[in-house]
Every structure is written in C-alpha cells, then in structure tokens.
Amino acid sequence: MRTARRIAEVREALREPRARGERIGLVPTMGAFHAGHLALIRAAREACDVVVVSLFVNPAQFNAPEDLARYPRDEGADARAAEAEGTDLLFAPPPSELYPAGFDTWIEPGEVARGLEGEMRPGHFRGVATVCAKLFAIVEPEVAFFGQKDAQQVAVIRRVVTDLNLPLETVALPTVRDADGLALSSRNVFLSAEERVSALALPRALAAGAEAHRSGDDPVTAARAILEAEPGVAVEYVALAEFDGPTLAAAVRVGTTRLIDNVQVARVDNRTPAQHASRR
C-alpha cells in the first residue's frame, strides 16, 4: 500500500491503472477505523481493481470546534488496517492540500440536506458534499462506497452525483453493529462503560419503532418512548424520512457524545384485499 499526501501523487499513482482500464474504487473516511470502515474497504476490494481509501478529518463538516478537536485520530493503526484489507492507495492529505489559502467554492445541497442532521448541524452537509465532490474530482473513481449508518449523507451524496452529472456509481452498505446492537462509530470510544449501556437504548428504540411501524403504529412515538425512558440519553430528533426507502432515524446525546443511527422500515400496506383488487 502506498500513502499519498498530495493530490498530484494520487493522480500520478492512478494514471497507469486508469489507462489500462482498471476499475477504481474510493472509500472516503475520516479514519479511526472500526469494522464498519473495514466492511466498506472489503466491498471495494471485491468490486474493484484499485482500492483508494481517503483518510481526512474534514474540518468543513464539523459545526462544533470542540468536536473537531477531539475527533479520534490514529493514522498508524488505520494505515495498518487499510493495508491488511488490501487497500492500494491511502490518501491522507493535510487540510491545506484540500483547502488551500483562498479556497472559496462550496457545494450547497438543497432540500435533502435540510432536516435531521442538516438542522442539528448547520453547514455539515455543505462540508460533506464539498469534500466528496473534491475527492471524486481527484480520484475519479468508477464507484464510491458509503455506509447506511449515515443514511442522510448517502442521500445527499447521491443527489450531488446526479445533479452535477458526476460519472461514478455510489454503493451504500448496511450498518455494521456490535454484538449488543450498538452501531459502530468512531465516537463510541468516548462512551464510559455506563454510558455505553445507556447508548443501547438507541438501537433498541429504532427496532421497537420498526416493529410498531409493521403493526401499523407510529414508529416515531414508539422509538421516542424508549429513548425518553432512558435517563442517560437526551434526544435530539427521532424522525421517519424517505432516504433509500422509508427510514427511521434518530440522534441522541449520551453524556458529551453524540450518536446517530437509523433503520429502514418496511412499507405498511393498509389496503384491504378488496382495495387491492379495485386498483388493478
């Protein structure tokens, strides 16, 4: 595996494989790898000839300076893990490489970026959309891999790719969870043992919401009830959104740590057999 710090090195490293017609896959990350990141790299390894992993803690997508300052960083461990999964090129630029002095152009996603994360974290999706568009322009991948853990992010990126006619395919992979149900996140390292137990209310609430939805009840009410019954958890939002199908999404704070998670819920078909028949 080669590590590149500069955009020019990335372009140079990919020139020959691209000329040979090799399929290039990109996995954009902010590092502090866990099994969720590794699943994306593995999927890229299976589907592509050249696997590029970007490791960049993107200042533009942090709306709280203290969140950026304490974001976990361990490039050495990440590089070893990326290499073990078969990464060919790790792109780990300094911030000045992607945001040089005078940088002044942003991608501003519209409606899809407005509720939920977009509302709680103003400017977040502008930062995500801009850095992804830049990474796509630098790497020029045939395919880029993302996690459903960030369902709204996937929806935003797909909108950007479509609207800007970017010539790549986006693949979204299922959320990887710990055995107890907690979605893996780089921020989970901040949870104390006690907070981690409280955090389990999040996947439990989403599962209960999905179950309520299947029975024709309101998933948001069901999920919220479980979160509000958990003393260590402060709810930011619980919402049913249309991302890649109907999705129940929530954000909570457990102590000082912010966690998000979502599950896809099955569409409820309340029509009676007679109603079905009348529509045919």
Ligand code: AMP
């Ligand atoms: P991040 O480093 O947090 O920006 O995440 C990089 C990529 O990994 C994004 O596409 C995330 O959606 C994805 N990801 C993060 N956590 C998980 C998880 N638990 N399962 C699957 N993908 C994930």
